[in-house]
Amino acid sequence: MRDWIRWGSSEFSRRALYFGHGTDNPWDEAALLVMWALQQPWPSLERIYDTRLSTDERHTIFALFRERITTRKPAAYLTGEAWFCGMSFEVTEDVLVPRSPIAELIQAGFEPWLSVYPARILDLCTGSGCIGLACAAAFAEAEVDISDISPLATTLAEKNAQHHGLQARVNVIEADLFSSELFAGKVYDLIVSNPPYVDAKDLASMPEEYHREPVLGLQAGDDGLDIVRKILSQASDYLSEDGLLVVEVGNSWAALEEAYPHVEFFWPEFENGGHGVFILTAQAVRDIVSAEKRF
Known part of the structure; x- marks a missing residue:
C-alpha cells in the first residue's frame, strides 16, 4: 500500500494538481484515496501502511488516481465523503x-x-x-x-x-x-x-x-x-x-x-x-x- 501512495503522490506532483480541499499535499491526497478504496478509516493509516493489495484493490486505486488527474475534481467528489471536525460528511x-x-x-x-x-x-x-x-x-x-x-x-x-x-x-x-x-x-x-x-x-x-x-x-x-x-x-x-x-x-x-x-x-x-x-x-x-x- 505504501508504494501505491508513493506512486500516486509522485504522479499528482508531476501533473501539478492543486490541494486545498481537505488535504494540502500530494501524499495525503493519495493516501486519502487509497484508504477510501480499501474502505478503511483514515485514523488506521499508519497501522496498515505495509498491507499487500489485491488485484481488484490495485485496479480501484489506479482508476481513482486517473480520475483525480484527468478531471481535476477534488478527492472528496470522487469518494463522496469529507471529514470536518472529526465527523464524516457525505458530499456531492x-x-x-x-x-x-x-x-x-x-x-x-x-x-x-x-x-x-x-x-x-x-x-x-x-x-x-x-x-x-x-x-x-x-x-x-x-x-x-x-x-x-x-x-x-x-x-x-x-x-x-x-x-x-x-x-x-x-x-x-x-x-x-x-x-x-x-x-x-x-x-x-x-x-x-x-x-x-x-x-x-x-x-x-x-x-x-x-x-x-x-x-x-x-x-x-x-x-x-x-x-x-x-x-x-x-x-x-x-x-x-x-x-x-x-x-x-x-x-x-x-x-x-x-x-x-x-x-x-x-x-x-x-x-x-x-x-x-x-x-x-x-x-x-x-x-x-x-x-x-x-x-
Missing part, C-alpha cells in the same frame, strides 16, 4: 467540499468569545451542513438551524443530520439568508456562516479544482462581499443580547475592512491553517446597522 458536486478553519473555533467551543452557552445556533449558507452539524455535536443541548438557498444543499444537509443522529435538534431551512418566515421571532446566541466570498479577480485565477465546485457557493461580486454585506445588515435582528456572529470571508478580509473602516473586526489566528474569519458581538453588529441608517 452540489456543495463545496468542507474545509473551513471555523472547525478550529467549534472544537474550542468558540472560547473565549462566546459569553453564554448557545441555546440556539444558526448556520447560514450551510452547504453539506458540516458547520452547523459540528456545532450541534459540540453543543449537545443547543437547538440548531441550518440554512441554504440551494434545495440540493438542504437535501444533502438533511441526510448528513440523519447520518449523525442529530435530526431531532437540527432544523434544515431552504432560504436566501433570513428570507424565510421560519426565522420570524427567532434569536440566536451564535450565528456562524461560511458564505460565498470570492471576488471576481480571484475566481478567474483559481486552480481548476475550485472550478469543479458550484459557483453559487463561491462567487460574491466584484469585491467578494455581496453576501457578507447582507448578513451584516440583517443579522442584528436575529442575534440575542449576548450573541456572537462568526463569518468566514477568506481573501476578501481586506475589502471588508476597507468597506467598514470604523468597525473593529476580530480576526482569530488558526493553528491548523486558514485565515479570514471575523468575529463580532451582537452589539457591534447593531452598531453597524445604526451607522448605516445615519448615512
Whole structure:
C-alpha cells in the first residue's frame, strides 16, 4: 500500500494538481484515496501502511488516481465523503467540499468569545451542513438551524443530520439568508456562516479544482462581499443580547475592512491553517446597522 501512495503522490506532483480541499499535499491526497478504496478509516493509516493489495484493490486505486488527474475534481467528489471536525460528511458536486478553519473555533467551543452557552445556533449558507452539524455535536443541548438557498444543499444537509443522529435538534431551512418566515421571532446566541466570498479577480485565477465546485457557493461580486454585506445588515435582528456572529470571508478580509473602516473586526489566528474569519458581538453588529441608517 505504501508504494501505491508513493506512486500516486509522485504522479499528482508531476501533473501539478492543486490541494486545498481537505488535504494540502500530494501524499495525503493519495493516501486519502487509497484508504477510501480499501474502505478503511483514515485514523488506521499508519497501522496498515505495509498491507499487500489485491488485484481488484490495485485496479480501484489506479482508476481513482486517473480520475483525480484527468478531471481535476477534488478527492472528496470522487469518494463522496469529507471529514470536518472529526465527523464524516457525505458530499456531492452540489456543495463545496468542507474545509473551513471555523472547525478550529467549534472544537474550542468558540472560547473565549462566546459569553453564554448557545441555546440556539444558526448556520447560514450551510452547504453539506458540516458547520452547523459540528456545532450541534459540540453543543449537545443547543437547538440548531441550518440554512441554504440551494434545495440540493438542504437535501444533502438533511441526510448528513440523519447520518449523525442529530435530526431531532437540527432544523434544515431552504432560504436566501433570513428570507424565510421560519426565522420570524427567532434569536440566536451564535450565528456562524461560511458564505460565498470570492471576488471576481480571484475566481478567474483559481486552480481548476475550485472550478469543479458550484459557483453559487463561491462567487460574491466584484469585491467578494455581496453576501457578507447582507448578513451584516440583517443579522442584528436575529442575534440575542449576548450573541456572537462568526463569518468566514477568506481573501476578501481586506475589502471588508476597507468597506467598514470604523468597525473593529476580530480576526482569530488558526493553528491548523486558514485565515479570514471575523468575529463580532451582537452589539457591534447593531452598531453597524445604526451607522448605516445615519448615512
